[in-house]
Amino acid sequence: MIEIRGLCKHFDDFSALEDIHMTMESGKVYGLIGQSGSGKSTLLRCINGLTGYESGSLKVDGVEVSTLSGLEARRFRRDIGMIFQQFSLLKRLSVYDNVALPMRCWKYSKSEIDKRVTELLELVHIADKRDALPTELSGGQKQRVAIARALTMNPKFLLCDEATSALDPNIAETIMDLLSDINQQLGITMIVVTHQLSILKSSCEQVYLLERGRLVAQGDITSLFSTPPEALRRLMGSQEAVEPTGGGTVLRLLPTRQQAAQPILSRMARELGQDFSVLKADREQYRHGAVTYLIIEVPNGLLPQVRDWLKLRQIAWVTEPGGQTGKE
């Protein structure tokens, strides 16, 4: 479990992290998002003890990270695997030797190393490449090797810093699937830093959003993206923004599964005697199920009737930015 209370981290007089509070339970997958420079990597470095912090508390399984030094710090870091966007493999070493490296540093016997590395290469589906050099591998294969290396010492935590950002979207998906399997099979707690929202949605349970070193939003992934708070809308920006075409108000309808199976839009149009433009509709896959949404444009003046109609049928909705009234 990771407990962070009032954490502050400065670089000279620049405040990289300010009053961060987080609680991460064992075995779950957490997403950490935010613009470039918002402090995500710095936070990961604080968690694995690679960088210190000025004030506040950061406890990993009850241990205050800043109090560790020497061998204790090395042992602590052994429990925290890390993977990066740029893979960070040693170019001159084979796949096998890259994965074996941490165990060699800890002076494990040859047979122990051999057993573990063989097992890990199978786990990440790259056993056939054991003698290849990193230059002979694709991006996805390199990241599989990096994942195997991160798991060598049986870590309790795996920190993934933009681990899929350098990969094609479909390869990124397969790597994320692999990480999800590892989380489920091995029960490793994961923190996934990513700017790829589809990756985030399909893999994480809880999300923390940083903005200029501050924690500005957090919560369960499905509810956070169903009714995104202001800061999340800013981050999604052009990625998901929908503009009204006819100057009306943009509403995002969030029907439940049962409601989504009904023709709600045509029913509402018929009963209110009004046509609505659909700006966007989708069914998004989250880790714990799918969410359907329907973004429509409501002519100004008709909003009160539409709200009443939706309320009566208990259909959830939220106004989108760009709409003219957008109050609730």
Ligand code: ADP
């Ligand atoms: P992110 O990973 O969200 O892109 P970082 O954690 O890398 O952001 O950086 C957060 C801020 O801290 C940035 O403004 C960055 O320039 C600054 N920063 C990071 N590391 C250092 C450092 N070693 N020295 C000075 N400033 C740093």
Ligand code: MG
């Ligand atoms: Mg970063």
